[in-house]
Every structure is written in structure tokens, then in C-alpha cells.
Amino acid sequence: MPQRPAQPIPTIQPTAKADTFSSSTADKSGFDDMLGDVTYEMVSLEEPVPGLLHAVFDVKNFYFADRIDRYLLFERGKQGLFIDLGHPQLTGTEHLDAMLQRAEVPWSNTDVAITHFHADHVGNLPYFLSQGGRTVYHGTLPQVNEEFCRDYARVIGWPDALDTCWEEFRDTLLYIMQVQQPSAPHATILHDGDTISVGDWTISTIETPGHAPEHLCFGDARKKILFSGDHVVDAAPSLVQFGRNDHLLDHFLNTFPRLKAMDFETVFMSHHEPLYGADHIDAFYEYMIGKFKKPLAKRIEIINQLETATAKEVAASAQRSHGAFDELEFGMRVRRIAMTFSYLEYLADKGQINREEDAQGVFHYSLI
Template identity: 25%
Template sequence: MHVAAEVLGHKQKQAWLDKVLPPVEQVQPGLWSIPVEIPIKPLRYVLVYVLETPKGVAIIDAGWNDEKSYQTLSEGLATAGYAVSDIHDVLVTHVHPDHFGLAKRLREETGARIALHSAEAKTLMIEPHQEVQWQMESEVRAVQHGIPLEDQEQMKREVGEFRKFVDHSAPDVLLEDGDALALPDWDLKGIWTPGHTPGHMCFVEPERRIMFTGDHVLPRITPNISVHSNNPPDSLARYLDSLTKVGRVADTIEDCMGLPGHEYRYAGIRARADELIEHHEERLEELRAIVADQPGVTTWEISQRLSWSRDWSTFRFPERRSALGEAIAHAELLAQRGVLTPGSEPTAHWRLVER
């Protein structure tokens, strides 16, 4: 049996249960956590971490790109005794809008440097041709996975809605696995953890016995490992490897505290990483059984048959898209393992590989 992640952020956990925003908290001397609201469900808020330095502050992740989030961040900094103008570095775990969001605006206002893993920087939408390419790839994928036409239309509308919050620009510092971050008073090191996104990074500070785990390891939620044009088809295999990797690093640090991008602080990073690996192995088996039961099934159909916390038919479109992403990632991994084959038509019809 597993020892699940142990709650350390009790006020955060209570706030999560009460469906309210947790307080701004000092986690350790020189380290603060600021919850910044996300206007879309179900994550509610992203945790921005403030690291004090002799020059001002560095932040890990930046919150959603809207005025309300900016105000929340600004007020949170004031609670910690700082202002937005004190930010000199923005370290980004990954480019999802709840994490990268305000980075560009903060740089424009303060001259802060934005640091990001090099593989993540490649997924930023900066040039117009990247957007066109992204749309074309999405259409190919829709055919490949058998998404019905009306759902494709819905997906386009939803992506359009979402795009207005995304304001990307190139980072100032490109990070690689194991890089030490040049932050005075901090012995912070980046760990490349591809999977949730291609260039997701966790940051570890062994002296302080902490690891910022972004969306890679969350105490309760299973992060979505979807496959889309920005994430390669082997994203789930990479994710599982990255879980083993952070588990190993955490094991070298006694009582290492996990500081996640959502939910609450926790202990037991290794145990939680192992639990997530096991979750995905169970999911792989469930998917294999669906294909065995219904040979020729499309990925879209698989996404409807997988077990979810609620019935798939009640899902709104963003949830359907996540569900499909999860089905794709797991089917692709089973194909890599030689268990399933998609056949050769434009639309994948999954079957078991004859042995």
C-alpha cells in the first residue's frame, strides 16, 4: 500500500475543501506563497512562490494573464513586504497560461528576466506561422482520433476563447536539466521533467529541503498528460520517466517539502510520484481492456469509455478535450510498448497486436 502525499499546507488544504482562496503564507524565512486565482475550473488557483534575495525577489510562476490576477499578485507581494517593481527574475515551470501568464507583462514593467527550459521555449506561440501550423496540426489530429465534426467546431471556438489570455514572448534565460539558477542567497537547481509539457521544470533547493514541483507532481490531482502539437506522442513515457527522476532526487533530501503549482504543500514527493506511476499503469491496463473488448475503436470512443470521476456525457468541451488527450497519450504508449496498433488509415482504429 502507498503512503499518499502528506498534507503540510493545512490552511491551503482547508481552503481547497471550503472552495475559497487560501491565504498568502510565509513558508520559510525568505519564501512566500501567493495563491492567484484562475478564471477557469477546476484548478481555482495557481500558487506563485516568492523568493527573497538581497536585490528584491524572484518568483516561480506568474499567474493568469488578467487584471484581477495582477492585482492579487501585487497585493500578495505587499503582504510579503514587496512590490511588483522588486521582481528581478521570473522562473517559469511551464508555459500553461496559469503559470506563464503574467510573465511578459511583469518583464515589461520591471525589466525582470524570464527563465524557461529550452524545450518549453520552443512551444511558445510567438510567430504568426506557429499559430497556423498549430491549427493545421490540430485538424490532422482531429481526423486521426475520430473527433466528430460538431466537437471539432466546438474545440475551435474554445481555443479561440482561450487564446486571448496567451501573450507570449521569448524568454531571456534558457534553462537546461541540472542548471544552477543564478539567484543570490539561493542554491536553486532546475530539474527537467518533460511529460505534462515538453519542457516542464521542477526546481530544487537541497539546503532548504524544498522542491517546487509545478504541475509535474501535485498532491491530489493527476496532471493531464495530453498529446497535442506541442507535446510529442511519447509524452506519457517521458512523464513516467520524469516521475522516477524527481522521486530519486527527493529521496536524497531528508524531509523534502513539495511546493506544487496548485492545491497545497505536501511531504512524500517520492510516494506521490510512485502513486502517479501506478495510476497510469492501471489506466494503461484499462485502455488495453477496452480495445480488447471493442477492436477497431477510435481514440475518441476510448475517451468516452474510460472511467472518469463523473459520467463523460456530462463533460463540457474542455473536459472532453482533456479526456481525449489522456486517451491519446495512453494509447500511444501502448503502441510504443507493442501492445496496440492504430492501423494504417488516417483515422486510428486501435487493435491489439497479435502475438
């Protein structure tokens, strides 16, 4: 199937609270709290293209999405490849069995290609492994440990994160980034251009960092079909950056000229109805890119008002029109700062604002 052999993956064991693959009960990112009132219903399971099953879920009371789409590529009776897996409290697990049953494929001949490690995409990975699923294909994962978390707390200018709320801050970062991954016997790291074949499908790996550092899209050039994960979404900008050298927004925006050149005719997304036609798809890309203009301009306006500010100070100022920043749930505060950090780093990368690091490792931003 893959063009590269399985590679050992370093295991990072910062705390059990970051373990996506055993339990989410110790989640400190606030994600578990968002699932309390969630209800879901599978509203369709169709075969829009031969060898592809597409399940659609209507999800209510989930902060991040009201729709989840799941996919299975298959060669009937022989092998299957899921694109992501869903989450037990957002999609259940029954659809995975139903899709394989319809494709007449046993679990023992089934793999999964992970677009990224956010919980709504990999929450069912323990079930996949328990049922005898084979290989977990995924992108290169960020190497996250306590020093990474401490450096990020310094960079954004949040001294309390290094002191009174250190454990909560650390565990929140580790959970959001989902740093503990499947064991090496189950895992194969994919790089840009690597391919996976299933029946008459040959999907190529497209590295698309942005929504997550490890994010991948998968495209079949002959069929002109793209599985875009959360890289292509109809949602407010929500890129979160934790690494000082990630430059995620810049990388994210730079992926679209390449995707346009690939001339896909269909895009299957994770939270939206499919897109059809190259012109429509290109217009959707531009629509997404355009959504960043307002939040970027807002951060410049805030820096102009504050003269010089840290990422935390800019995030708190941006929140004021919606309520007090400190009244936000802790995990949401972490996400809001990380989002602002991605904006500020992009503006600094493009020479639109200054970035200076002080002796304590704090980044300060100011107008040029």
C-alpha cells in the same frame, strides 16, 4: 542570473484567441466559462524558509483545483524570482505586490520562472510585464500551427474537427496549449541543468514533460528543495497529448526515478500543501504513478470490446458511464480525447496494444 543568454523565440500568430498575454476574453477552450462563479481568498502568506515567501489561496467553484500556491524567492532589498504568477480571476494580482513589498524588492529587479503555460500559472503575466518585471524564464515551447492542429484531428479520428467545427477545434487547441509567448526581449528559454541564482538560492532546471510538453521543475540541490509546479499533484490523472510524437505519459513516468535520485527533502507544489521528508516524497511519487493503472486498464478493456478503435472512439466509450460524450462542452471533449490519446500512445509504446496508421493518417488501436 542565468547561465544562458536570452534567445529569440519564434512568434506564432494563428489567431488572437490564443493570446495568453493580452486577454482571455476570446477563449474557446471553455476555460473562461469555468471562472464565472469562482471566488478566492488568500489564506496565508508566510516565509517557511529564509528567502522564500509562500502564498496560499483557497479557491472555490474552479473545476481544476481548490487550492493555488504561489512562491517568491528573494534576496531582501535586491532581487526576486517568482515561481509562476497565478491568474487575475483565481488569485488576483495584489499578492504579487504584497510579496515584493514584504521582500523589499522593486518590480524592476524581479524575474519569473514559469513551470508551464496553463492559464492558472501564467494568467498574471500581462500584469508582471506591465509593472516592469524583467525576464520570463520558461521551457522549450511546442511549435504549434494550423497544420499541427489538422494533423492531430486526423490522428485521433475526428473528421468533424477538420470540417464543420474546424475553427472551434483549432482555437481550442491553440488556447489550451498557450502557443503565443512573451516577446524575445523578455524571454529566456531554459534547458535541463540551467541555473538561476537569487541570493543564496541556486535553482536548477529539471525538464519534466508530462502535464505539459514544456513543463519544468526547479530544484535547489544544496537546500534539497523542489518547486514542482503541476508535475507533482494529488489529482486524477489528466495528461493531455496533442502531438503524435510527444509520448508524454512515457516521458512523465520516466522523470520519477530521476527525481528520487535527487533526494529532495521538501517539495513545494502548486495545488497542495508541501511534502516533507525524502521517504514521504518518494511514497507520494509512487501514489501518483499508481493512479494511472486504472485508466490504462480501462482503455485496454474498451479496445477489447471494440476490437479496433480510434482515440476519439475510445474516449467516447469511456465517457458513456457518465453521460453522452457529445453533450460535453466542446473544450472538455477536446481534453478527454487528448487524455485518452496519451493513454493509448503509452500502451502502444510499451507494446501492450497495436497502433496502425491508415492512408488518411488516422491511428487505429487494437489488442495484440
